[in-house]
Amino acid sequence: MTEKHLDAELHTRGTSLYVDDVAPPAGMLHAAIYGSPVAHGRVKALRLDEARNAPGVVAIYTGEDVPGENQIGPVLPDEPLLATDLVEYHGHPMAMVVAETPEDARHALTLIEVDIEPLDVITCPRVAHEAGHILGTPRTFAMGDTTAAFADCDIVVEGRSDVGGQEHLYLETQRARAVPTEGDRIRVYSSTQSPYAVQKACARILGLPTHRVEVDVIRLGGGFGGKEDQATSWACLAALACQITGRPTQLVLHRLDDLRMTGKRHPYSADYKIGLSKEGKILAFEVKHFQNAGAKTDLSLAVLERTLFHSTNSYFIPNVRAYAASCRTNLPPNTAFRGFGGPQGMFVIESAIAHAAEVMGVDRSEIQKKNLIQEGQSFPYGQQAERARARRTWEEAETNFEIGSWQKEIADYNAKNAATKKGLAAMPICFGISFTATFLNQASALMHVYTDGSVSLSTGGVEMGQGLSSKLVRIAAQALRISPHRIKVETTNTTRIANMSPSAASATTDLNGSATILAAEELRRRFRELLARELGVQDAENITFEDEKVFYCDEPTDWTWEKLVAHAYLSRVSLSAHAFFATPNVWFDKQKETGRPFAYHVFGTAWTEVTVDMLRGTYTVDRVRLVHDLGRTLNENVDLGQIEGGLAQGIGWMTLEELAFAEDGRLTSHALSTYKAPDGDALPDEIDVRLLEDADNPVGPFGSKAVGEPPLMYGIGTFFALRAALRAAAPEAELAFNAPMTPEKVMMQLHHNRLRTLWETPPTSTAAPAAAGE
């Protein structure tokens, strides 16, 4: 049987449930949010009377109505739930309308008026940096001595690299439903990756102890990091209305509001300097990252840290100095997004290598290959590469995909064709797995076995399409040696699992799967003890389980799973187990900026081929072929889906997905008609994924490796493939390291200098000849 995604049957029948698919409780109210119409200003007046009197409106709430603390900042307390005196980005939530229908609530929004004294708007991180608008403190990772090393280099190049943000575009917008229960208690159904963050924030907002708020999550219609921290405010708002009105309240963001009000992947601007020997060894690298954090801290500091961790991607560079600052601007607070700052770090080193290769007149891949990190070499943060597979994935790609002849094909094609040009580029990746905030690397599982032998499993992990439930079922079944059909994964609920870490950092399966294994082991330990008594033997360790049957010294017994469970119940042996897992051997010293932050790294190498239409400046991504290190796969189909889906998002980020902001801080790519994520047509028809064989990972559950984030970074190769195609057409053109490489950038870089004389000098024959004969 092929491995399935356990929710897929429900999905294809349209019967799986998201927050607002559950039949609404009687009397449910609907909320809508009024966001600031300017990006920065002092609030002089907020006039709500007309809106209050609009049909269907039950109440309008502002920051002053918050019974607890008007504060939801997860790391630093700089984020009020509803802005009161100061608005700091366009769309900054200021008031909430609660009405009988969503239409009534949205209608009332149009009647709200506000007086805001405008203040200066900053959208560029460099400008913010200059002005000292820095969140937290800038960080520097250093290894070796770059100054001395540059003096020894044969080639030194410097430049600038810019990379845009990215809208998450989870198909299900942010939403939550809050339902009153008895007393001062409230139950919140939220589409969040972080139920505990929602629980804590709701309690803080409502002025209640945490245990009065129950958060329940069935599944998410996509998260990608966008619901790690930014699902919180919407859940708090629904909870606030529910608490005050005493009625169930639902808040579903309209797509336009979601786009306008929520943060995205951080755009970065960076300066780099790279030095190499004439043989192509990278000897020194310096980089300054200016992160565009948006208006609030959110998770920006953790994202910034990961940018530093991945500033040298898969390469060993002996002398490194990497600086990074989180710059406060008047954009919505940027937040987690698959890769979490890592991709932005990698884009800069890849730019620097491409730049150096062009100056040296060699193919970029030659330099990439020469510098791949090897066993025992150090990353700039002190951790050594263990079971380093950068070179292995590179070499397997080289042989599997016959890179030499592929490169030649491309060169021949370009020599023969003028109308279209092709580009080919390699993208190795190396991504660290673990939360870099070490304390988050913990998880719990709660396993109940019922007397009929069926099993209920709760963990702190959230199913958002990544296939967590399918993997947990597989892990639990394998750990208990029973059929997967007996296992059901429950909703993620704060009353069953306390203090859970967010489902993020690709680590959800690692952490919750490991906790699940421990819970199963605890049950098996109890069963062995019981069985030893029943079988009258001393050596409980020789009792084993396989295929729902019990063996003693490898001989079958007449005990089956069902018999065992029923007997355990009658013998008053607990059939429930709670287990706790903490990733061993991870730590980081922020004073020294060194440590061992990651349990392990994921490696891989991708090659991307593109074709550019030289006349129109449009392009296609033709094929991506890659070798990826998964450890031992837990569910090959699910893992393949993660790889392909991550790659697709990476390609989108590098090509079409352009967030446009006006100078006044307004998002102009404000709808799906103007923000374009890849559709089927925009992606390559050929995606060839090879998994590294024989690649056990002793620290992952059953030898597996995390898969969520790393594949996104293969998409970066698309940018460099496009650049290679442009180079083939215009070897001398000035090409910027500025992603995404939209068709506009292709066109402008190819043709603008050449063609603009057409309109800059008037036609010679202004008196056009009268049309002959007509």
Place this chain on the structure above:
Amino acid sequence: MTTHVEFWLNDRRVITDVPDGMLVLDYLRKDRLLTGTKEGCKEGDCGACSILIGEVVDGVMRYQPVTSCLTPVGEMHGKHVVSIEGLNLPNKLNPVQQAMVDRVGSQCGFCTPGFIVSMCWYMMAARETPTLEGFQRAFSGNLCRCTGYAAINRASLDLVEQFGPGGQWASIWQADDRLGALMEAGLLPGYFAEMPKRLEAIGEMEEVPRDDADVIDFFVAGGTDLYVQKGELLPRAQVKILNRHPEMKGIRKEGDTLHIGALTTFEEFGASEDVLAFIPEIQDYLHLIASLPLRNRATIAGNIINASPIGDMTAIMLALDTTLVFARGETTREVELKRFYKGYKTFDKHPAEVMTEMVLKVPAAGTGVYFEKVSKRRCLDIATVNSAAKLRISDEGVVEEASLTLGGVAATPLWLEKTGEFLNGEVLSETLWREALRIAHTEMSPISDVRGSAEYKRLLATQLLTAHVVKAAPERVSLDAMLAI
């Protein structure tokens, strides 16, 4: 406005008097608690809300995929509305669902019902031999953020194998009555067999006569512009559903004149033999315009009256020298499309006038009709710049006819009057063409916006105009030369 609307929703008869302008999506999710249909954007851009609409055509059911977020309930009278729930079999998955499950074409699942609906439509209705490309065109209006589509392609390939020549269900695909064959094999719910009878039993709609257009807030044709722009007002407004007037549909050829009903959709235009006769590439052009479910709804008149400077069908109609026919009560009036626009979104039409048809002369033999469009994303995206051309160039290279248009470079769709005049009667050469481009640049006045900077739009305009002549007369204006100017 409210009228009794009677239709079939999956296997249930529905009689409702919800407001005419209410969206089918809202009706399904809120009034009927059929929550399999999802809302991802409410602007036609994601396909999560896809449904099928069936009607009886010549005694048999014909289904089309549409986005329920832009489709008013008021138009459903006498139709069969199929949501994802209506495609479910009692105890097993249908073939599309099974393929998607087998290939893990679904992750978070939010987009999945929309994909299933689009792919089921292909299984139920596609005429050609099944292909991967056919499935891809069927779901070209569906966005998925999780899978990267690769697994959905694999599911499609499974279906191609099963229904294609030699496949286990090849005979079903080839059957004259495909729906019947699907039902017989247990792959489609049996109730579909009842639909022609059931729909025919629904009488004509009794519309409260309200032709006094002054009380009408909105004329709704396909609704694909109106709902995006005024969506929140429509359910509360007085709307007149133009699609209740089928006489305004259809394409008719009289001599060398083509009469195109105002309500003709993009897809109907592309399927017309009369159109294919002089624009053989029309299907390729349409692939660049909106998406299948949108093209099933969007009307050409709506495109023209929406007056967007980047209307794609408008560009084509403009190049074809179309005349618009308007009616108000008994009075009719004709306006040349070239003279229709007055400024940004202003035009020569009284609010109470209804466009009834468009008239054009079928181009003479030897005339090529070309269309170019560049948008950030190739499919389902609005043009940054578009251009259409009607070109006839004699064997001697004389330009006998040059009707050129540009969209996205002025406040209105632009017909390049001076450029055309300059070219007409001249012998085409690279030098002449370069001069023509200079003249074209004097006719345009692009501005920078989210779709691109003014300079970029000028570049695109240059290249797209060139693309037409390079196609029409490569021996006179060569691509290599134009890339090397």
